[in-house]
Amino acid sequence: MKHVWKLGTIITTLVVLWLALLTSSGLPSTLSAIVPYLPIYAVVALGCYGLAMVGYGLMVFPTCPTEAIQLQQDIAEAKVFLASHGIDVNHSSD
Amino acid sequence: MDLADRTVGFVLLLFSVSLFSYYTFWVIITPFVDSDHFVHGFFPAREYAILIPAFAGVTLLSLIMIFVGVVLLRSGKSKSKTA
Numbered sequence: 001m002k003h004v005w006k007l008g009t010i011i012t013t014l015v016v017l018w019l020a021l022l023t024s025s026g027l028p029s030t031l032s033a034i035v036p037y038l039p040i041y042a043v044v045a046l047g048c049y050g051l052a053m054v055g056y057g058l059m060v061f062p063t064c065p066t067e068a069i070q071l072q073q074d075i076a077e078a079k080v081f082l083a084s085h086g087i088d089v090n091h092s093s094d
Numbered sequence: 095m096d097l098a099d100r101t102v103g104f105v106l107l108l109f110s111v112s113l114f115s116y117y118t119f120w121v122i123i124t125p126f127v128d129s130d131h132f133v134h135g136f137f138p139a140r141e142y143a144i145l146i147p148a149f150a151g152v153t154l155l156s157l158i159m160i161f162v163g164v165v166l167l168r169s170g171k172s173k174s175k176t177a
Contacts, residue, residue: 030125030126031125033125033140034121034122034125037121037143037144040143040144040147040148041117041118041121041122043147043151044113044114044117044147045114045117045118047110048110048111048113048114048117049110049114051106051109051110052106052107052110052111052114054103054106055102055103055104055105055106055107055108055109055110056103056107057103058099058100058102058103058106059100059103059104059107060103061099061100061103063096065096
């Protein structure tokens with residue numbers, strides 16, 4: 001629950017700051033051209049961040065191919081061992 | 095398979111970074127550039143900086159909702175069939 005309050009406080013602060021910027025007069029014209037775009041800019045930035053994190057996670061996703069081959073060998077070995085003791089594991093999962 | 099996943103991840107990363115840089119340049123930096131500078135030719139009119147993301151967001155949300163609805167309908171049908 002603490003995390004929710006922290007997030008809410010941050011978002012409220014940002015919104016209040018943005019509203020203050022929006023209603024304040026005497027800003028340079030370049031800045032007043034940017035200020036109305038800030039909320040959608042934040043949304044776009046957040047979306048880009050999420051997409052980049054997904055892409056990066058997909059890029060560096062750890063795989064262990066040698067262990068996978070060893071596991072398959074172990075499974076085959078265990079099947080042979082169990083079959084020699086009269087246990088059929090191939091058809092029991094149906 | 096593994097390489098394809100990595101390629102997809104790299105493309106996603108590249109796409110999002112380039113999109114973020116382009117949008118940042120468009121929204122944050124172009125107001126500081128003189129209005130007769132050639133750089134303005136690379137960017138559409140400023141209204142589209144709001145219109146395009148808004149339309150994209152609405153489209154994305156609609157597709158997600160349609161997907162959720164289709165999944166719900168299907169699961170309800172299969173449940174009533176088995177019951």
